[in-house]
Amino acid sequence: MFDLFFEKVNEKVQLTAAEQEECKQYYTVKKLRKRQFLLQEGEVCKYVAFVNKGALRRYTVSEKGDEHILQFAFEGWTIADLYSFITAEPSTSYIDALEDCELLLLNKQNQDELMNAIPKMQRYFFLNIQNAYVALQRRMTAAISLTADEKYLQLVKTYPHIVQRVPQHMIASYLGISPETLSRLRKQLKGGEQES
Amino acid sequence: MFDLFFEKVNEKVQLTAAEQEECKQYYTVKKLRKRQFLLQEGEVCKYVAFVNKGALRRYTVSEKGDEHILQFAFEGWTIADLYSFITAEPSTSYIDALEDCELLLLNKQNQDELMNAIPKMQRYFFLNIQNAYVALQRRMTAAISLTADEKYLQLVKTYPHIVQRVPQHMIASYLGISPETLSRLRKQLKGGEQES
DNA sequence: CGATTTTTTGAATCATATCAACGTACGTGG
DNA sequence: CCACGTACGTTGATATGATTCAAAAAATCG
Numbered sequence: 523m524f525d526l527f528f529e530k531v532n533e534k535v536q537l538t539a540a541e542q543e544e545c546k547q548y549y550t551v552k553k554l555r556k557r558q559f560l561l562q563e564g565e566v567c568k569y570v571a572f573v574n575k576g577a578l579r580r581y582t583v584s585e586k587g588d589e590h591i592l593q594f595a596f597e598g599w600t601i602a603d604l605y606s607f608i609t610a611e612p613s614t615s616y617i618d619a620l621e622d623c624e625l626l627l628l629n630k631q632n633q634d635e636l637m638n639a640i641p642k643m644q645r646y647f648f649l650n651i652q653n654a655y656v657a658l659q660r661r662m663t664a665a666i667s668l669t670a671d672e673k674y675l676q677l678v679k680t681y682p683h684i685v686q687r688v689p690q691h692m693i694a695s696y697l698g699i700s701p702e703t704l705s706r707l708r709k710q711l712k713g714g715e716q717e718s
Numbered sequence: 719m720f721d722l723f724f725e726k727v728n729e730k731v732q733l734t735a736a737e738q739e740e741c742k743q744y745y746t747v748k749k750l751r752k753r754q755f756l757l758q759e760g761e762v763c764k765y766v767a768f769v770n771k772g773a774l775r776r777y778t779v780s781e782k783g784d785e786h787i788l789q790f791a792f793e794g795w796t797i798a799d800l801y802s803f804i805t806a807e808p809s810t811s812y813i814d815a816l817e818d819c820e821l822l823l824l825n826k827q828n829q830d831e832l833m834n835a836i837p838k839m840q841r842y843f844f845l846n847i848q849n850a851y852v853a854l855q856r857r858m859t860a861a862i863s864l865t866a867d868e869k870y871l872q873l874v875k876t877y878p879h880i881v882q883r884v885p886q887h888m889i890a891s892y893l894g895i896s897p898e899t900l901s902r903l904r905k906q907l908k909g910g911e912q913e914s
Numbered sequence: 915c916g917a918t919t920t921t922t923t924g925a926a927t928c929a930t931a932t933c934a935a936c937g938t939a940c941g942t943g944g
Numbered sequence: 945c946c947a948c949g950t951a952c953g954t955t956g957a958t959a960t961g962a963t964t965c966a967a968a969a970a971a972t973c974g
Contacts, residue, residue: 582859582863584863590859590862590863592855592858592859592862604848604851604852604855605852605855605856608848608852641837644840644841644844645840647844648840648843648844648847651844651847651848651851652800652804652847654851655800655847655850655851655854656800656801656804658851658854658855658858659788659800659801659854660801661858662788662854662857662858662861663778663786663788665858665861665862665894666786666788666861666891666892666893666894667778667780667786667894695862696862697862698861698862698863
């Protein structure tokens, strides 16, 4: 259950066997069926979820009813509405499962206690969010400086597995373009592919 | 020189007078004249800069030569090309001064040593980047879900001082729209303002 | 298999970009 | 302190990329 988690943790900090055992106590395991919600708008986001298995998305729904996907999460990634988690204010986003999932949940109090009990874990969380920040900056840079097709190509190049694993209209939503536009630009790209 | 810095730090963690003294040693002071570069594309970003006074921007330049502003920084904020800083790979962005600046610079080795010497500072950096991440998510959400005028209005609402302090074409660049479009939508908004 | 979801395609429309010109403000050196 | 040159903001005309709406085709699910 925790194999993948500690694999990821140990990429950043080295935990002893004893520390790993201790660490487990702060997490709770949760399974989620496809389409189930982990978080709904208006609720406070109580947990940061480490994805052991499966895939999830976080998204907002506008007044008109259209969804905008803010984030995907797959095995080894972490997902939460961090603003709500930190401030305990109601979330403005939803999180649901794209596939059946196994998650490791950590609530705020446990996160604080864990960081105190095992200072290396504070370093882990720091490095983790630092990576997430850098990745988000890349996405933001793309959003303001690239055209629709360039954004799509960057996504395919950076995260090929995302494109394989989630429906195309969700990719469109994630990129901030309409599904029709994505369909059309994919058709165009198929014609003009480079064959190296 | 360090007043603002410790004011900001103490919003997140409480440092004793002795810790503050110790802390200072890891930072170096740097002044920058308007238009001077702190970082140029191709260089490794050696420092994270705390802005004690002045204003800066971080931006990329495309092959066609157009600038895209990724980030502004004012008094009390922090700026760096974090990807380059972490990985020591060449930066893809520029940082320059929009006004004469006073900065506190921290290099990577000093940051690591500082976090070891004063563990509270590790917590400070963690909370700091957590905030930055949440703020960037808000901007990203706006980028994929709002129209040009909604993005502008959100910016005005969230950071009124930015709009007052930087030239309009830089705001446009930051929002990912053309300066002409921003000029026009501002004109429209002037007509249809709400008068509360 | 039928039902639902997803993707594709077409046509019309809309938002924004682009290109060009003009007026204004700014600050810099003479 | 003035004059010049550069920056900046505005406006108009046109072009273009992307959206929207509608419908059909294709894929997926139970």
